[in-house]
Amino acid sequence: MDYINDFISFVREQYNTDKFIPLHEPRFRGNxxxxxxxxxxxxxxxxxxxxxxxxxxxxxxxxxxxxxxxxxxxxxxxxxxxxxxxxxxxxxxxxxxxxxxxxxxxxxxxxxxxxxxxxxxxxxxxxxxxxxxxxxxxxxxxxxxxxxxxxxxxxxxxxxxxxxxxxxxxxxxxxxxxxxxxxxxxxxxxxxxxxxxxxxxxxxxxxxxxxxxxxxxxxxxxxxxxxxxxxxxxxxxxxxxxxxxxxxxxxxxxxxxxxxxxxxxxxxxxxxxxxxMLDTFLADKRMLAEQYSRFFKGLGVNFRTETTDTKANYWLMCVELNDTNERDKFLKISNENGIMTRPIWTLMTRLPMYQHCQKDQQKNAEFLEQRIINIPSSVR
Missing domain, CATH: 3.40.640.10 (Type I PLP-dependent aspartate aminotransferase-like (Major domain))
Structure with a gap:
């Protein structure tokens, strides 16, 4: 988990600030x-x-x-x-x-x-x-x-x-x-x-x-x-x-x-x-995704990238950690240091108004629910 402090420094370098960095904030740079x-x-x-x-x-x-x-x-x-x-x-x-x-x-x-x-x-x-x-x-x-x-x-x-x-x-x-x-x-x-x-x-x-x-x-x-x-x-x-x-x-x-x-x-x-401004924003987010991908490579952390035959907008970028304990530590340390991260959503089948609905085993959904974290993804 030593890489989390490096991650915090990396994100601050990308956004060039010592202040709180939100997950995704709007940019108004045009008309x-x-x-x-x-x-x-x-x-x-x-x-x-x-x-x-x-x-x-x-x-x-x-x-x-x-x-x-x-x-x-x-x-x-x-x-x-x-x-x-x-x-x-x-x-x-x-x-x-x-x-x-x-x-x-x-x-x-x-x-x-x-x-x-x-x-x-x-x-x-x-x-x-x-x-x-x-x-x-x-x-x-x-x-x-x-x-x-x-x-x-x-x-x-x-x-x-x-x-x-x-x-x-x-x-x-x-x-x-x-x-x-x-x-x-x-x-x-x-x-x-x-x-x-x-x-x-x-x-x-x-x-x-x-x-x-x-x-x-x-x-x-x-x-x-x-x-x-x-x-x-x-x-x-x-x-x-x-x-x-x-x-x-x-x-x-x-x-x-x-x-x-x-x-x-x-x-x-x-x-x-x-x-x-959309084309400019998309290009910036793609560049940020490439830099995240290089940063996490070799750290045992799966930075999520687009699949074959697709082109993703990288709206909210995310990493897949090894287990729930690592996820929770990542969330705690990053947020305590002013870098907003968040887990993926609670499955709809766990919510009181939808827990009665018909479902299958949800094997993959539960696996991802326990491991996916969103990281700062704003246009810089």
Whole structure:
């Protein structure tokens, strides 16, 4: 464990400070203030404005999708994405237990129930083999889709999460889900700037959701976006998230239950300025990841890097330690010395509101839960 003091010195050298170093803080080095002032001067500070339209256009251009719809946060993007995929009351959604709670919550917001399956060790994301094993044991194809023989409920979607920006094995996962007629909704909340076989995450499944929370690679304070190459679904997403109001110059008529999930123009102004800096931020984070990789090499510590055929955004960088004792010592010493580190999330299956949900053995998820630590990953 002698390397921890060297790690502390290394991190301070990277960020050139003796002060507290957070896990991931935003950087505002572009046109954020200018665009905010422009928004205020325009008086269009709420959910209608030029910056909302521009942000959606920028996201479409960056990710290569047919339609991007800006919303109030990443959780809302996932909630609506699941509804667009056909998830409704009483359904079930396959996902992973090793995730941030928004993944599971978005399922329940649709009055559906999560099924928690294991992750792969290399991606830390939903395992295609775990999904295949589960469906071969419990799946039943009927005229209107796949059903769970254990619960009798329809399995309406599968939602993998690209953990810390590392893409899951999408080709294999989608192949399994296609066989069982289950649409894939990508939780790309953490993976803006990550690619799988040359395609941006969130664009490969039916629909995807991205987050712009304050701790993400770029931020709009709050905010999220729904992305899809299905233009009809994109149009429906815009309609649902703007209260399902039929267009009219002055009359209000709503013909479906929608959501007031619109991103305010103020947030979109910040998002536009941040998008202008995205390539620079991603390049800096990649350089930092390379330096971390060199530092940990030979120390018996596995610094997590991207897998074959992927390009990760290195949103939150992480190391895999040898056991729980080493993890806890690393956390204690680093945080006591002003270097913020944190363990990976508690598995959803351990939380009181989700511990009753159907799950598999979670062998890999439990292994990673005991060993993964996030380390400072801010743009320098």
């Amino acid at each position: 954020e203030k200018a665009y905010l002032l422009d928004t205020i001067d325009s008086t269009f500070v709420s959910s209608v404005g030029a910056y909302v339209d521009e942000f959606e256009r920028m996201m479409e251009q960056f990710t290569g999708v047919s339609k991007a719809v800006a919303v109030v946060n990443g959780t809302a993007s996932l909630q609506v994405s699941l509804r667009l995929a056909g998830v409704s009351e009483g359904d079930e959604v396959i996902t992973q237990a090793l995730t941030f709670i928004a993944t599971a919550n978005a399922i329940v917001y649709n009055n559906a129930a999560p099924i928690f399956l294991d992750v792969d060790l290399d991606t830390m994301g939903l395992s295609p083999q775990a999904v295949r094993n589960f469906l071969e044991e419990f799946g039943e194809l009927r005229e209107d889709g796949c059903y769970n023989r254990f619960s009798g409920k329809r399995i309406a979607a599968c939602m993998p999460m690209h953990t810390f920006g590392f893409p899951v094995h999408l080709d294999e996962l989608i192949a399994v889900c296609n066989k069982w007629q289950i649409p894939v909704v990508e939780d790309a909340a953490e993976s803006l700037g990550s690619y799988y076989k040359g395609k941006h995450t969130g664009t490969i499944g039916l629909v995807g959701g991205v987050s712009f929370n304050g701790n993400k690679t770029i931020t709009s304070g709050g905010g999220g976006v729904i992305i899809s190459n299905n233009l009809d679904l994109g149009v429906q997403a815009k309609y649902l998230t703007t209260t399902a109001k039929r267009p009219h110059p002055y009359e209000f008529f709503h013909d479906e239950m929608g959501y007031n999930f619109r991103m305010p123009n103020l947030n979109a102004a910040v998002a536009c300025a941040q998008m202008e």
